[in-house]
Amino acid sequence: METIKASSLKSKELVTNDLKEILELVNDGKEGYQAAAEATDTAELQAIFSRLAGERIVYAAELKEHIALHDEDAGNEHGGILGDLHRAWLTVKQTFSSKDDHAILVAITTGERAAIEKYDECIADYADHADHLKLLTEQRDGIKAALTEIERLIVQYAK
Numbered sequence: 001m002e003t004i005k006a007s008s009l010k011s012k013e014l015v016t017n018d019l020k021e022i023l024e025l026v027n028d029g030k031e032g033y034q035a036a037a038e039a040t041d042t043a044e045l046q047a048i049f050s051r052l053a054g055e056r057i058v059y060a061a062e063l064k065e066h067i068a069l070h071d072e073d074a075g076n077e078h079g080g081i082l083g084d085l086h087r088a089w090l091t092v093k094q095t096f097s098s099k100d101d102h103a104i105l106v107a108i109t110t111g112e113r114a115a116i117e118k119y120d121e122c123i124a125d126y127a128d129h130a131d132h133l134k135l136l137t138e139q140r141d142g143i144k145a146a147l148t149e150i151e152r153l154i155v156q157y158a159k
Contacts, residue, residue, distance in 0.1 A: 026059045039099060041099065
């Protein structure tokens with residue numbers, strides 16, 4: 001009986017850790033899009049980046065609700081602090097100093113692909129993530145749609 005309890009606890013902890021990792025990526029995305037909106041002088045891109053940052057704010061709130069369902073505190077209003085040098089969105093933010101719209105758009109795809117990869121990993125583990133599979137799928141699809149939009153803009157802003 002104790003073994004079953006321990007494995008359930010471990011599973012709960014792993015699920016919560018997955019959600020917190022996704023929350024960090026979502027917050028990194030929010031901060032990345034906010035930085036991108038400030039880095040460009042193009043009104044169309046400012047509006048798109050601001051809208052996508054707003055989507056990430058909603059995603060973060062939804063994830064926090066699901067983390068709370070597991071009796072945990074998300075405690076994350078910003079992107080990750082540990083291992084920032086390895087985070088995709090950090091690279092994105094560094095590119096913004098160039099004010100080059102095409103380079104900014106290309107850099108954003110790196111962060112979005114990293115987020116989709118983490119979502120896909122959690123979705124593939126559907127047994128442990130069953131109680132929030134719908135949320136993860138919807139958010140991943142939203143990020144995929146954003147990536148498609150960014151890729152379209154890359155073509156539009158190619159030099």
